[in-house]
Amino acid sequence: MMWVNGVKQGVVAASDRAVQFGDGCFTTARIRSGEIELFPAHIARLQQGCERLLITGVDWELLGQEMIRAAADCDDGVLKTIVTRGSGGRGYSAAGCAAPTRIVSVSAYPAHYxxxxxxxxxxxxxxxxxxxxxxxxxxxxxxxxxxxxxxxxxxxxxxxxxxxxxxxxxxxxxxxxxxxxxxxxxxxxxxxxxxxxxxxxxxxxxxxxxxxxxxxxxxxxxxxxxxxxxxxxxxxxxxxxxxxxxxxxxxxxxxxxxxxxxxx
CATH class of the missing domain: 3.20.10.10 (D-amino Acid Aminotransferase, subunit A, domain 2)
Known part of the structure; x- marks a missing residue:
């Protein structure tokens, strides 16, 4: 299951800078009984990544809520959260990027571990x-x-x-x-x-x-x-x-x- 900017879908704009340049960061967390393990640390990792990449304008409270909702119905799984710079700009320039893109997905836990x-x-x-x-x-x-x-x-x-x-x-x-x-x-x-x-x-x-x-x-x-x-x-x-x-x-x-x- 995947959500893009809070909407359940698997489609990201071709103009998104994640597609164009790999311009963003991500974290992968364990879900147990609907809870995200080390949740504050995963949010902090995303924040640090965005700071290093000079990505601004992320609604961290909203993203946290989306992550919690995505994990709530999963007993044992993996939560992946991606933040991209969003769409906009020409070439490498980040000028004109309106808002970051939030991508949250849930998948099965790798049983071989x-x-x-x-x-x-x-x-x-x-x-x-x-x-x-x-x-x-x-x-x-x-x-x-x-x-x-x-x-x-x-x-x-x-x-x-x-x-x-x-x-x-x-x-x-x-x-x-x-x-x-x-x-x-x-x-x-x-x-x-x-x-x-x-x-x-x-x-x-x-x-x-x-x-x-x-x-x-x-x-x-x-x-x-x-x-x-x-x-x-x-x-x-x-x-x-x-x-x-x-x-x-x-x-x-x-x-x-x-x-x-x-x-x-």
């Missing part, structure tokens, strides 16, 4: 590398062509997720998840200053790790550091945390941190 919590995920090293772009790093903007290519290559491997490097060969993230590894009492996650998405669940897990007494570091590191890792985890708002059992020739059996983050 339940199984992966038990078995652990297998990651394949992606041949697609992320370009470095500090201006857009961290936010979930609509320009996702790198992820489309990463996913296309991933589907040729049979792995559950892709491990993605930047053009300097540094660890960044997965196709649709953030990435952590533990070596002893130290936990590491890639520095996302130049590329990648600073996920809501990533931020939450970083706070939890600090509370659990581990040393947490955001680092620029190559894939070779995983040879010394005891445990690897991936996170996103839907998973929300999954253990990793294998990356290429490396195998990981420890679930110590995973169990501490998932006590039930």
């Amino acid at each position: 339940h199984a992966l919590r038990e078995s652990g995920a297998r990651l394949a090293l992606s041949p697609i590398q992320l370009g470095k772009n500090p201006l857009l790093a961290g936010i979930k903007h609509l320009n996702r062509l790198e992820q489309v290519l990463i996913r296309t290559r991933l589907e040729q491997t049979g792995a559950d997720e892709a491990l993605v490097l930047d053009t300097d060969g540094m660890l960044v993230e997965c196709c649709a998840a953030n990435f952590f590894w533990r070596t002893g009492e130290q936990v590491f996650t890639p520095d996302l200053s130049d590329s990648g998405v600073n996920g809501i669940q990533r931020q939450r897990v970083m706070r939890q790790i600090a509370d659990l007494g581990f040393t947490l570091s955001e680092v620029r590191a190559g894939v070779e550091v995983l040879a010394e890792a005891d445990e690897v985890l991936i996170t996103n708002a839907l998973m929300p945390v999954l253990p990793v059992r294998q990356i290429e020739a490396w195998h990981f059996s420890s679930r110590r941190l995973f169990r501490l983050l998932n006590p039930h």
Whole structure:
């Protein structure tokens, strides 16, 4: 189901800047029993994305109400919310854009995440590398062509997720998840200053790790550091945390941190 500017429909104007330029941002949230998990954080993410993209005029109260209404009848699903700059302007100019476009949709929850919590995920090293772009790093903007290519290559491997490097060969993230590894009492996650998405669940897990007494570091590191890792985890708002059992020739059996983050 999809709503565009509060109307139940699946049509967006061809002149919308999301279509023309990928000019907008989005967030994806878990729905449980009609409630949006981490709802304030998802609104804040959209607001931060719009601020970075210089998109103004969003009616945040109205959008929040539309998100809540869309989720209300869903027992277990996924809510995706997109904000675009809207239609207007000529060429790249944003002059003349009357109002942002709000797109809210609900879909089924990916059932394979339940199984992966038990078995652990297998990651394949992606041949697609992320370009470095500090201006857009961290936010979930609509320009996702790198992820489309990463996913296309991933589907040729049979792995559950892709491990993605930047053009300097540094660890960044997965196709649709953030990435952590533990070596002893130290936990590491890639520095996302130049590329990648600073996920809501990533931020939450970083706070939890600090509370659990581990040393947490955001680092620029190559894939070779995983040879010394005891445990690897991936996170996103839907998973929300999954253990990793294998990356290429490396195998990981420890679930110590995973169990501490998932006590039930």
